[in-house]
Amino acid sequence: MRLRSFRCWASGLLSLTATSFVDAQSYDAIVVGSGPGGLVAAEFLSRDSSVSVLILEAGPKSLAATGGTDSPDYAQGRGLTKFDIPGEYDNVIYNSVNEQYRVDWISDQYMWLGKLVGGCSSINAALYFRPPDAYVTYMQWPFSAAQMVAKMDENEKSHGHTDKPSSDGIWYTQEGYSIVSKALLQRGYAERTINDAAARNSKSKTFGHAPFTFKNGKRDTPANAFWGIMSTRSNVRLLTEAKVDYVLRTSGGKATGVVYNGGAQAFLSSRGAVLMAAGALSTPKVLIQSGIGPSAQLSLLNGRNGFGGVSQAAAWVVNPNVGRNLFDTNVVFASFSHPQMSSFLYKNKPSWAINQYMNQGYSGPWTSSGPTLISYENYDVQGRTYEFQSTTLTTGFGEFYSRTNAFTLALYVNNPESRAASGFDGNTNWKAFNEGTPYFSTSRDLAALQSYAQRTVSAMVAQGATFLSAASDDTSVANWVAANRGFITHHFGGSCYVSSNSADSKRCADEKMRVIGMTNVFVADGSAMRDGTVNPYGFIMYIGREAADQAKAYIAANTGGSSSSCSTVENNVNYNGNDVANRPSSAASGCCDICAATSICKAYTWTNYNGGTCWLKSAKGSAQTQTGAVSATLNGGSTSSCTAIEENVDYSGNDVGNSPSSNAEGCCAICKARSGCGAYTWTNYNSGTCWLKSGKGATTSKTGARSAQIGSTSPTCNLVNNVDYNGNDVGNSLSGTATGCCDICRSRTGCKVFTWTNYNGGTCWLKSLQGSATTVAGAVSGTI
Structure with a gap:
């Protein structure tokens, strides 16, 4: 019974350990991934x-609000982690000491995609942009611009958003802003507040101070803003270090x-x-x-081996667009020098800046992740309108x-036409770019960024800057762009995009954000975006909110109302023991549907604990008088029949x-x-645990252990030793013994024989x- 650990916490920060753990509670919503879309949803x-x-989050805790404790030395004991502190951004990513926080299952590229609570929003620069209203119309998004605006407005009530990250309201490290803004003004740009409605709907040739999801000098991304809100709710559970392998389907x-x-x-x-x-x-x-x-x-x-989800009994759901149409923002990094520039080097961790941050109310340059100025320009290149952006760094x-x-x-280039496809290669390695590349795979994308770089370098040189990356003439700039293509921006999208257009042969999810071919699987991350526009982080939070609306409608439509039938309630009666889960309900009348919707619930007792709780049970058990209880x-829901419990006996193995x-x-x-379970041993481990087994096996004496077998009239299987039946596989399942395969096969649609x-x-x-x-x-091998 040795177990591999994972961590689980909700309102009580409960820790559990498991290997083949089967959660006795069922859930109305399972969110795969705790990134910005997942946490908002x-x-x-x-x-x-x-x-x-x-x-379910594949990585560990992150910000302090999640229970994270990974703090820089200067912040020990101050309730801050490295992820809470904006100035630590440059020291977190691309740093080998932080590898545990990085997605590590992509085989073809080294990337810094977040594998921690909050996903990329816990390690990114937290730049927060709102797209123009026209974006949702252009990409055939199923929901109106007015709805997008309203839901992003609603999200902003929960998370911080500011272009003045320092708590004292002062802009710091503005030398680069001053130099670049003068060059842009000379080219006819106008200074704006980036996310104001007028500015975001008329972006071309505008610039302004970089906006962030920071609040009071600290990161206020979803791991703080949204998890902080729901962390005390009894109907939410967050499991860390829980990497999802596949979705179970019928x-x-x-x-x-x-x-x-x-x-x-x-x-x-x-x-x-x-x-x-x-x-x-x-995804x-x-x-x-x-x-x-x-x-x-x-x-x-x-x-x-290792892909049991593909071999489920339910037929494949062939969706040709899963993993395809992948895009990323295309970027090059142009370095300049200027006599009026004073660089601020975050990787050097200036002690004066850290001192100001920690001792003057979270103020100063350490309240920023680095970007100071954002500018936009749109124009046509070879018959296609491109959306360009520049971000000034210190x-x-x-x-x-x-x-x-x-x-x-x-x-x-925020809206490239280049696309790639993610997928498994012939060796079953997962590759970000299994086919094609999202970086300058069309000559027009390359020509577009070459043109924009030439314009930008020319404007900066005219303002007295020196272009350090190459010579500043147009030919040299164009050659430099061509030689430096392929930087990863981590603004990925498109790999299961949503569209209102049912005739779109490339869409992967429908107008309800459901993966095509599935009735209750919704896309709640950047996969849903058909095209790029601005840094997608803010829009991904909105995607989570929209997907949650769709999931909520599905849950409501399938609740079944009063279709569940329970016996006449027994007032002032408590059914002792047999608990399998508990769920909040303000009235006892709600427990019947909750029990019916919960796997293995056959009875319940309601009490007014915590505002009303249904205590869900696998069997009625003995009744005890308790004032106010309702059962x-x-x-x-007849209870399962098992053999008499063997006291102080452990069934070994299986x-x-x-x-x-x-x-x-x-x-x-x-x-x-549980499919394949034919016996169990109960111990008081972790306040009570059923160790489920394929069969009784050998017995050993163990104080406090209690064991029994499932009563069954199922016929046995005909077994043959040292024989493998080749091919015709429909799935696989764990079993400690060959005899356990009999019931497993019998319960699996389409299974007639097996090999163990x-x-x-x-x-x-x-x-x-x-x-x-x-x-x-x-x-x-055996037949049933």
């Missing part, structure tokens, strides 16, 4: 106390839960939905691993970083999972509900037909 959904939400395109960390499972309620928020390079990976994606990708993975780039009079202009059983239960009696229904091997501690390879038989030492 979870916060909105969890406002309704009757909706239970599970957030025929008809309905998700029923997810598998994570190589075997742990979490299930949806009958009305539940999955929100994909793992990011534009990881397609999870979908394809779930058997949802291009047929070539699914065929490649089918039957391969240092030189690369070899010019240490110069004391240098600054950088990051020059962007009932679910009609048709483990297929585990689940919390306060007593051994609750294990019977839990085991009965000791792979991964014991695996049933489920098959539709017997096929040819070959001799394999240790293999055991």
Whole structure:
């Protein structure tokens, strides 16, 4: 029973450990990824106390609000982590000591995509932009510009947004701003407040101070702003270091839960939905691993070890656009020097700036991540309108970083036409750019940025700056751009884009933000964007809010009202024991539907604890008088029959999972509900745990352990030793013994035969037909 750990915390910061953990509670919403879209979606959904939400994050805690404790030396004991402090931005990313916070499953590129609570929004520069209203019309977004504006306005009530990040209201490190703004004014630009409605809807040839999601001198991104709001809600659970492998599906395109960390499972309620928020390079990976994606990708993975989600009994959901149409902002970094420039080097950690920050109310230059000025210009290149942006930084780039009079202009094409496709290669390695590249893959994209760079260099030289990156003539600038293409901006999108146009053959998700082919899987991250416009972080938060609306509508439409039927309630009665979960409900009348929607719930007791709580149970158990309690059983919810419990006995081995239960009696229904479980041992580990097993196995004496078998009239299987049935695989499932495969196969649609091997501690390879038989030492095959 040795377990690999993961961390879970909600209002009580509860820590659990598991390996093949089966959550006894089902959830109305499972959010895959805690990035900006995922956290915004979870916060909105969890406002309704009757909706239970599970957030699964592959990485660790981050900001202090999440329980993070990774602090720089100077901030120890001050309630700040390196992620809370804007000035630490340059010291976090591309720093080998922080590798645990970086997505590490992309094989072809070294990237700094966030793998921590908050995702990229916990490690990015926190630049916050609102797109023009015309953007949603142009990309055939299903929702109006007015709706986008209203929901971004609503989000802003929860998170900070400012172009004066210092708490004293003073702009710092403005030398670069002064130099660049003079050059832009000479070219007919106008100074604006970047996110004001008039400015964002008429961006071309404007500039202004960089806007951030900072508040009171600290990062106020979703890991603080949105998790902070919902962290005390009893209907929300956040699991860290919980990497989702695939979505569990039934025929008809309905998700029923997810598998994570190589075997742990979490299930949806009958009305539940999955929100994909793992990011534009990881959401397609999870979908394809779930058997949802291009047929070539699914065929490649089918039957391969480690891809059990592709071999689920439910037929593949062929969606040819999963992972395709991927874009990223195209960028080059132009370094300049100027006699009036005084560089501010964040990587040097100036002690005076840190001292001011820590001792003068979080003020000074350490309240910024570096960018000072943003400018925009739009114009046509070779018949296509391009949207350009420049961002002024306080240092030189690369070899010019240490110069004391240098600054950088990051020059962007925000709406490139170049596209790539993410996917698995022939060795099953996940690649960001499995086909093509999103960087200057068309000659027009390259010509566009060459043109913009030439204009920018010319304007800066005219203002007395020296172009450090190359010679400043047009030919040299064009050659320099061509030689420096391919920098990763991390503004990814498009890999499962949403469109209102049902005739769009490239769309991956429909007008309700549902992955095409699925009824209850919604896209809630940058994957949903068809095209680029500005830095997408702010729009991704809005995507999360919009996806939550769609998921909420699905949950409401599938709640079923009063269709659940329970027995006549027993007032002032408490059903003792057999607890499997609890859910908030202000009245006892709400518990019947909640019990019906929760896996393995057969009875409940309601009390007024914490404003009203349904205590969900696997069986009625003994009744006890308790004033104010209300109890009932679910009609048709007969309890599972198990053999008599063997006291102080442990069934050794054959483990297929585990689940919390306060007593051994609750294990019977839990085991009965778990495919492949034929017996259990209960111990008081972690306040009570059912150790689920494929069969009884050997017994050993263990004080306090309680064990039993599931009563079953199922026929046994015919087993043959040292035989492997080749091919015809329909799936696989863990089992410590070959005998456990009998019930597993019997419960799996389409399974008629199986082969068991000791792979991964014991695996049933489920098959539709017997096929040819070959001799394999240790293999055991059977038919049902």
